[in-house]
Amino acid sequence: MKTDLSTLKEKCRENYPEMKEFLGRLVEIPSVMSEPEGNMPYGKNSAEVLDVFLKKAESMGFETHNFDNYAGTVTLGSWEPELGILCHLDVVGSGNGWTYPPFELTEADGKLYGRGTTDDKGPAVSVLYALKAVSETIPLKKAVRLIVGCNEENGSDDLEYYRKKQPLPQKLFTPDGQYPIINIEKGMIRGELSTKFTTDCKKYIAEIHGGNTINAVPDRAWAVVCGITVDEINAGADFEIIPQENGVRIISHGIPAHASTPEGGKNALTALIKLLSGLDLDECDGFKAVKNMAELFPYGETDGSSMRLKCSDEKSGALTLVFSVLEFTPDGMTGIFDIRFPVSKTAEEINSTAKNTLSGYGFSYRCIMGSEAHYVDENSGFVRTLLDVYEAVSGEKGHCIAIGGGTYVHNTEGGVAFGAELPGKEYNMHCADEFTVPEEMIMNSVMAAAAIAEICG
Numbered sequence: 433m434k435t436d437l438s439t440l441k442e443k444c445r446e447n448y449p450e451m452k453e454f455l456g457r458l459v460e461i462p463s464v465m466s467e468p469e470g471n472m473p474y475g476k477n478s479a480e481v482l483d484v485f486l487k488k489a490e491s492m493g494f495e496t497h498n499f500d501n502y503a504g505t506v507t508l509g510s511w512e513p514e515l516g517i518l519c520h521l522d523v524v525g526s527g528n529g530w531t532y533p534p535f536e537l538t539e540a541d542g543k544l545y546g547r548g549t550t551d552d553k554g555p556a557v558s559v560l561y562a563l564k565a566v567s568e569t570i571p572l573k574k575a576v577r578l579i580v581g582c583n584e585e586n587g588s589d590d591l592e593y594y595r596k597k598q599p600l601p602q603k604l605f606t607p608d609g610q611y612p613i614i615n616i617e618k619g620m621i622r623g624e625l626s627t628k629f630t631t632d633c634k635k636y637i638a639e640i641h642g643g644n645t646i647n648a649v650p651d652r653a654w655a656v657v658c659g660i661t662v663d664e665i666n667a668g669a670d671f672e673i674i675p676q677e678n679g680v681r682i683i684s685h686g687i688p689a690h691a692s693t694p695e696g697g698k699n700a701l702t703a704l705i706k707l708l709s710g711l712d713l714d715e716c717d718g719f720k721a722v723k724n725m726a727e728l729f730p731y732g733e734t735d736g737s738s739m740r741l742k743c744s745d746e747k748s749g750a751l752t753l754v755f756s757v758l759e760f761t762p763d764g765m766t767g768i769f770d771i772r773f774p775v776s777k778t779a780e781e782i783n784s785t786a787k788n789t790l791s792g793y794g795f796s797y798r799c800i801m802g803s804e805a806h807y808v809d810e811n812s813g814f815v816r817t818l819l820d821v822y823e824a825v826s827g828e829k830g831h832c833i834a835i836g837g838g839t840y841v842h843n844t845e846g847g848v849a850f851g852a853e854l855p856g857k858e859y860n861m862h863c864a865d866e867f868t869v870p871e872e873m874i875m876n877s878v879m880a881a882a883a884i885a886e887i888c889g
């Protein structure tokens with residue numbers, strides 16, 4: 433490292449009281465996506481938070497630009513930027529269960545609580561003050577641009593809009609993931625299977641409803657079975673069996689997990705399908721479909737083997753598959769599953785295998801949504817530099833990691849996630865009592881400043 437960290441560390445620490453105050457100002461604007469109004473594509477609050485951020489940057493002496501309230505830029509240096517740093521100012525809704533007001537910055541037990549403190553307003557503030565620290569201490573040979581978007585939480589079309597107006601710098605990182613560096617993000621497919629049938633028998637499954645989030649292991653599913661009694665069902669403790677007119681209602685309880693890490697969950701839907709497939713019912717087409725689903729999506733399986741999709745590679749790990757949503761009636765059914773696949777496969781390969789397997793069982797298949805895997809060479813000069821910076825600033829060993837989820841840079845060429853969550857730490861992102869830590873705000877600022885100094889100095 434050519435950069436002298438001690439001056440940057442001192443500067444960033446000096447800036448902390450201002451950083452905290454400015455973060456408080458941003459947290460107070462509930463920039464959750466809302467209906468578009470005039471030239472505000474994500475609603476009034478998202479436009480306001482962007483305006484406040486850019487005005488602050490301007491008052492600090494930086495050149496700013498607002499891209500029609502989709503995104504904005506803060507640039508240091510007057511050349512084409514060599515380095516881009518990508519943050520977002522939109523947030524998810526507050527949800528329930530907060531100890532502190534979600535849209536106010538509260539300092540308690542050494543933490544700063546509020547929606548957006550970690551995801552991603554806190555890191556955006558740290559980067560803005562990193563630009564300030566660098567501009568006051570290090571003469572740059574190349575320019576750096578902070579890009580702040582307003583739609584990361586709802587599909588990142590802010591970035592799509594920006595890229596139509598301006599190219600993204602080739603060296604690009606986002607502190608909207610975790611340290612040390614995420615260089616691999618698996619590909620993703622949301623697939624739908626469906627079939628129609630008629631039900632004309634006495635002992636049959638009338639309804640199944642399970643899961644309401646495609647990208648999560650469902651923790652609840654239920655079914656109505658007609659023509660049987662409670663005594664005919666032998667279920668374990670994860671099920672409630674309730675007698676009702678002409679049959680029973682079965683409620684299945686599981687443990688939720690994100691679809692990118694399904695191993696930690698317990699799928700209430702596939703557990704229910706397994707139970708249903710073993711009942712003594714009339715052999716109608718609906719029951720056959722349930723038995724087929726039990727074969728294709730066995731309870732406890734997360735690697736897609738039964739769908740003939742099992743695969744893995746050394747860089748990104750194994751494919752995961754979660755059967756997450758099912759609507760089943762006497763006339764037919766539609767189910768949805770979430771797949772995360774390794775970099776060595778393409779979406780087309782996965783889709784064609786899924787389609788073949790499912791058609792063998794009489795189901796139609798449709799890909800609802802798909803994206804290819806994202807991969808950046810862990811040995812590129814850019815990634816090596818960021819790892820050096822991480823090691824010098826944090827004192828920890830740096831390495832690249834692969835994840836099943838997608839970050840803000842998933843659809844960019846060569847972008848990586850660099851921070852801002854420390855490995856193994858939980859910041860209640862997207863949940864109640866989201867927080868950041870003052871020392872980490874300072875560290876994130878030093879991290880960005882050192883990266884800028886190394887790459888643009």
Ligand SMILES: [Zn+2]
Pocket residue numbers: 520551552584608
């Ligand atoms: Zn985020």
